[in-house]
Amino acid sequence: MTSGPKTRQMFRRAQACMPSGVTSNYRYWGEDTSLVIKKGQGAYIWDYDDNRYLDYRLGFGPNILGHANPVVLDKVREALSMGNVFALTHHYEIEAAERIKQMTGVDLVRFANSGAEATMHAIRIARAYTGRNKIIKFEGQYHGFHDAVMWNTFPPEGSYGYRRSPVAVAQGSGVPRVFADLLHLLPFNDPELLEKKIKEDWGDIACIIMEPIMGNCPSIMPREGYLETVRKLCDEYGIVLIFDEVKTGFRIAKGGAQEYFGVKADLVAYAKALGGGFPIAAIGGIKAIMGEIGYLKIPQGGTYAGNAAATAAACATLDEIAAGALDKVNAHGTQLREGFEEALKRRGVPGFVQGPPSMPAVILTDKEAVYDFREVMETNHELYARVIGRLLEKGVMPEMHPREPLFISSAHSDEDAAWAVSAFDEALGEVME
Numbered sequence: 001m002t003s004g005p006k007t008r009q010m011f012r013r014a015q016a017c018m019p020s021g022v023t024s025n026y027r028y029w030g031e032d033t034s035l036v037i038k039k040g041q042g043a044y045i046w047d048y049d050d051n052r053y054l055d056y057r058l059g060f061g062p063n064i065l066g067h068a069n070p071v072v073l074d075k076v077r078e079a080l081s082m083g084n085v086f087a088l089t090h091h092y093e094i095e096a097a098e099r100i101k102q103m104t105g106v107d108l109v110r111f112a113n114s115g116a117e118a119t120m121h122a123i124r125i126a127r128a129y130t131g132r133n134k135i136i137k138f139e140g141q142y143h144g145f146h147d148a149v150m151w152n153t154f155p156p157e158g159s160y161g162y163r164r165s166p167v168a169v170a171q172g173s174g175v176p177r178v179f180a181d182l183l184h185l186l187p188f189n190d191p192e193l194l195e196k197k198i199k200e201d202w203g204d205i206a207c208i209i210m211e212p213i214m215g216n217c218p219s220i221m222p223r224e225g226y227l228e229t230v231r232k233l234c235d236e237y238g239i240v241l242i243f244d245e246v247k248t249g250f251r252i253a254k255g256g257a258q259e260y261f262g263v264k265a266d267l268v269a270y271a272k273a274l275g276g277g278f279p280i281a282a283i284g285g286i287k288a289i290m291g292e293i294g295y296l297k298i299p300q301g302g303t304y305a306g307n308a309a310a311t312a313a314a315c316a317t318l319d320e321i322a323a324g325a326l327d328k329v330n331a332h333g334t335q336l337r338e339g340f341e342e343a344l345k346r347r348g349v350p351g352f353v354q355g356p357p358s359m360p361a362v363i364l365t366d367k368e369a370v371y372d373f374r375e376v377m378e379t380n381h382e383l384y385a386r387v388i389g390r391l392l393e394k395g396v397m398p399e400m401h402p403r404e405p406l407f408i409s410s411a412h413s414d415e416d417a418a419w420a421v422s423a424f425d426e427a428l429g430e431v432m433e
């Protein structure tokens, strides 16, 4: 879909002052297709030609209550009237940390500004605590823009070797090769390979960092018992288990994946839904580890970490989630899942919807299920792109990249779901003609 004239004009202006006209590489869609957004409200966003889109990207997840939620905005305004950054603790910070503890069951919390910061801190804390250096990371998972983890999120076909010994592929240039030496890459959902690797190398493995659901590899769920096995191996070999809940936290359940699956991590990284659209992240965890963070021991901090606006946004967002906002999110997601699967069947397109209702993903494949990144690479990405392209033309906006699920907010209505389902059905019909 090509952008309209006013949007394109704004994009040219953006290109004159920002590389590719964007502030994150993932926002560049193409010379004549990238959008510039004028506003967002509830479940919708508008471009500069006043085209309206039903937004299933939600800024890659954060806007769990929809865009410009008035409860969140009021709380942020209230907080800003007292100033924003003090280099000292303030009450919104305490209140946000108390809510996180209560909802997730972590013992202690530190704040940061982005998911990447949270996973970076969590890895360092794990290394400090264990006195070991290496990390286990799974193919197809994403943990942010820092060197330790910028590997094998969605490497090109044919670049990543054999599944028992994956080749480390950086997500671009500028990531020093030495970081690959600190990494064990493994396929997700394979307990035997994980156990083998741990038995061979446990003496230098500080942590396993994992998205409990593959939020960056179309919402692949863990196999029955897999997370329990990971937990058990970590306990047996003194390895810190880090759940990266940047996408799942406060979205798939009030207490995130720990509650959803009933498996506890040692450290957890939160961001996205935590701030309802404002930049905040948190590292939470058990007291035995988090309690060791401190001056001249384990470093953690940041000038804007725990600022008033962001922590106030978190307080308001978490209160709405505690009061039941996820019920609406889940109902909408269930409606989408059922409608999309019916449409696939009706149109004779092999595929299914996977993942929890708050972040479902459409998989186009003859297989009945997919369990890791390599299997996702064998699904029909070309058809997927054509279907999503048609959806976009109709004003329904999931992410174009097949690794992202759809993100749903409590502002998405039943009518929106019905419309999205009929648009999906029409899109399938058009591409299959």
Ligand SMILES: Cc1ncc(COP(=O)(O)O)c(C=O)c1O
Binding pocket: 060, 113, 114, 115, 116, 117, 119, 142, 143, 144, 145, 211, 215, 216, 244, 245, 246, 247, 271, 272
């Ligand atoms: C699972 C996961 N971890 C970490 C990050 C990085 O978060 P941020 O973009 O806020 O740095 C992301 C971002 O999409 C993510 O999906």
